[in-house]
Amino acid sequence: MWPLFERKYKIGESGILNGYTDWHSHILPGVDDGVRDIEKSLEILERYEGIGVKSVWLTPHIMEDIPNSTDHLRERFAELQNAYNGPIGLNLASENMLDVLFEERLSQNDLLPINGNHLLVETSYIEPPMDLYGLLSRIKSAGYFPILAHPERYRYMSDEDYRQLVAMDVKLQMNLPSAIGMYGDEAHRRMKWLLKNGMYSFIGTDLHNGRMLGKLLDGKISSSLCKSIKNIETD
Ligand SMILES: [Fe+2]
Secondary structure (H helix, E strand, O other): OOOOOOOEEEHHHOOOOOOOEEOOEOOOOOOOOOOOOHHHHHHHHHHHHHOOOOEEEEOOEEEOOEOOOHHHHHHHHHHHHHHOOOOOEEEEOOEEEOOHHHHHHHHOOOOOOEOOOEEEEEOOOOOOOOOHHHHHHHHHHOOOEEEEEOHHHOOOOOHHHHHHHHHOOOEEEEEHHHHHOOOOHHHHHHHHHHHHOOOEEEEEOOEOOHHHHHHHHHOEEEHHHHHHHHOOOOO
């Protein structure tokens, strides 16, 4: 049960992000619908330093509509690494839409994994790809653990889907903006259910720009929600 009346904290002042690894961001500039230029990326990283973020995974989209090649992303990442001199650890991976392009990249092992052998994946919010569970099994057969981005935002998923995903060792990654209702009441409700049932393994901001960061840091959450989020174990 969530208490009816309790103190609320701004995310930026709650300590949630202090010592935190951001496992999902679109801060690598000019490669997707996220941050446009390197100056803005550096501004965001400086703000991250101020709230104690320890490391960041840059996870640009790869999908049929945004067909970033791994080489191109590696080049852009090297530019950002050269330009950034601060204390935050920067890491490159990608957020992979489960579409035909992904199937091609998986068959060629042309991938940018997260944390060695994990792959951050997403689907449409409205409907699953054909044979979602078969595809997730093929990812595992190829030697990767799928991390499903923002599971609370998939309107087609049922509680049973979430249970099945966790049972097949698919890791679920919470989108932190869901905690302040940035994606609506339904995603917020699903997020609380997943949190209560201990189903999340990672948290990411899914940050796309500085304005979004401002909204996130100013967003308020209850003390019990704050505590539950801090308890999410990240591998
Ligand atoms: Fe994302």
